[in-house]
Amino acid sequence: MSDKLNLKNIEGNVQIFRDKQFEEQYNEIYKLVYKEINKVESEKSKKYSDNLKIDLGEIKEIHYKILQTIDIFDARASVLEIIITQSKGQVHKFNDFDKFLASNLTSPYPTREIIIQYNFITSNKEGNSFEKYRITNELSSKVALFDYFIKNNPPFMLDMFSMISFSTAEICVEYSDYVKARSFFSAFEEWVQGCDKYIDLKVIEVIINIINKFAWIIKLLILTIFAYGSWSSICNYKMNIIWFVKFAITYSMLFLIIYKITDKLLGKIRATMFGCLSMSYIEINKGDENLIKKYSKYNNKNLFKGLLCGVSTILIGVISSFLYDIIKYLYGF
Template identity: 35%
Template structure:
């Protein structure tokens, strides 16, 4: 007996048909996620002094700015990378993990990178917008300290101190430029709210001509020495033997004054060049120690600069009595 078997296919509840709206939505999301977004960035060279409380404030400001755009998910994808001198680095998947990090790390913090990724659904355009905010904060003192350790011996620390490095940068990968500008404005406001070290205007001006201090300073002292000697000398009262002794004594004093002025002026030049307007991250013990070291170096630079100026003036005054001293020697 031949029977007809009726086969009835039942669709599974979770099955997606080719005409299902879900697959169209998935395709749009996949296409948008893999699309290349535009990018806007801004760098800063401000001498900012950043503590952990400042980083925490930056995090809260960024989260608030993200939430104001009403992202698709309430939770934002947060990644934090912390780099230290000596090549050490740490990565955290939340700000809470970063907050509970090791505070006793002896290696100074070179930079902190905070990355926030999220998506926004634009109802008007019926489209998805992807954003990535990368806030980068760097420690200038830690960076220069590392450069000093790795630099060849013939490169002085004074030369390295003149390197002006970027201290902060924000980069935003965006779908909507107007919304991206909201984050750069927020970061700009945060930078202005940070403490900054004060620049000493006279030192900044002298740094531009510090390489001329030794050359022109020595020439000026020679000129003063020659002027006072010529105006004070009286050849008529000197006999042949005294003139000969005078020339020997004057040549000796000329060489001695040149050597002493070279040492004083060179020290003055190095002291000016070594001064560094501090900019740092201070979030562990290694940072605190490095900041203390650089602050002490700045104090020493100012003190030695003052000594150099006083010494140069003193040497110039001493040359005015050079003829009387020579006359006393040959008497």
């Protein structure tokens, strides 16, 4: 009897030991799985402010560049998500690139932003665990943002928009291995460098800098021309006191008018040059095409206004040297 009890006790102890061993192994596996799933990945991003002309061809190119890079690392599972945001607030989502290409081609709403996200896993060098990666490519249309800005803000805030630096392309990579992550940054940078770009007129930037720094000198120069021309002519004539009083009143008024007109013209030149938009855009539907045409005309109109104001400022300077003769004619001297 005692032998049977001892045997049962031994078997019970063995079973308890096995249960505890299994529980410890289970807890250890659970901890490893939990740690792997909730592991904090490193993240790095890079922005570009180049004035890109992004069409469906350019989007295809960056998409296939990223896919080729993913294939290099033997991805075990990959998920694609594409999000399009349009000017009226519409948001479209796709999980298939071909469906994205076939959609929205006739949409009347301009594209403000496209986000293409790739999620995939791959094994590490030892092959005993998996690494998670998320690549997010964000493409923005400066033209669509500008259109939204001027429709929702007063005109005097246009200068503020011109001073803001917008990123037109950005890549963000969440990674386990930075060596692998660098391949995606390199692919994206190659794409940005090869992408078709809008060439800014450097003369616009030069004109804005001149007016910002030397507007007071330009106004002073024109007023000096006016004063010198009048002084030179006065020295050649004899005047009575009544004529001098009339002359002083008229001269002061013309002096103030010239100053105000010059100040207004220089301000107008500055505003029109600031208003010239760097044409960075996304063109994938009819709405984008119409918006690009609209702001191409808008830029040409601003350039014409700026040129007209510039010519007018020069004419004011020329006319200023002859204003004394006009004063003489008015008073019959």
